Amino acid sequence: MMFSIEELLQAASQIDKFLKQQSWKFCFIGGIAIQRWSELRFTQDVDLTLLTGFGKEENFVDILLKEFKPRRSDAREFALTSRVLLARTKGGIEVDIALGALPFEERTIVRASTWEIAQGISLTTCSAEDLVVHKVFAGRDLDWADVERILIRQHGKLNLDQIRSELKPLLELKGEIDALEKLEQKLAVVERRLQAKP
Secondary structure, three states: OOOOHHHHHHHHHHHHHHHHHOOOOEEEEHHHHHHHHOOOOOOOEEEEEEEOOOOOHHHHHHHHHHHOEEOOOOHHHHHHHHOEEEEEOOOOOEEEEEEEOOHHHHHHHHHOEEEEEEOOEEEEEOOHHHHHHHHHHHOOHHHHHHHHHHHHHOOOOOOHHHHHHHHHHHHHHHOOOHHHHHHHHHHHHHHHHHHHOO
16 A cells, blocks of 8 residues: 555644654654655655663553554564564554664754654654765665755755764774765765755
């Protein structure tokens, strides 16, 4: 089944309300945040980070599985070992809930802000800077295309020093520090392109 952007945003808004009712700390990342900081593009799922810390993940997962349908038979065990709960809303939209505990994930949630889409519909999304960090870290072709679009749309507004300082230790941990140089190249390309515009 295919869903429209409007349907995804509406589902995300309902998820937002549910998580706030639990007084949980979270923010949307991935395709939902892209709609805010880049440009509308096709996406078919909802990604978010939920701050659980280490040691109490079961409590969160059990409550979530009462609200959302699991996408695999071992969803609970998978979530507790891989730190991602693969679920689905009652309306059939897939939701990936990362169980956040790392300092960067906590800072991402602290820096998150409210995006009011329409009357009565608002979402808590990560900042544009943290979205760039997530995308560079993921490093797929689609992610790099997203990075370029964010750099263009948010040109002159991004805290580039923050992006670099958050990325460096994460990429070192992943063993892909070369991605920092790729980001600098993207920044230079975007700068030249925008300066060349009449």
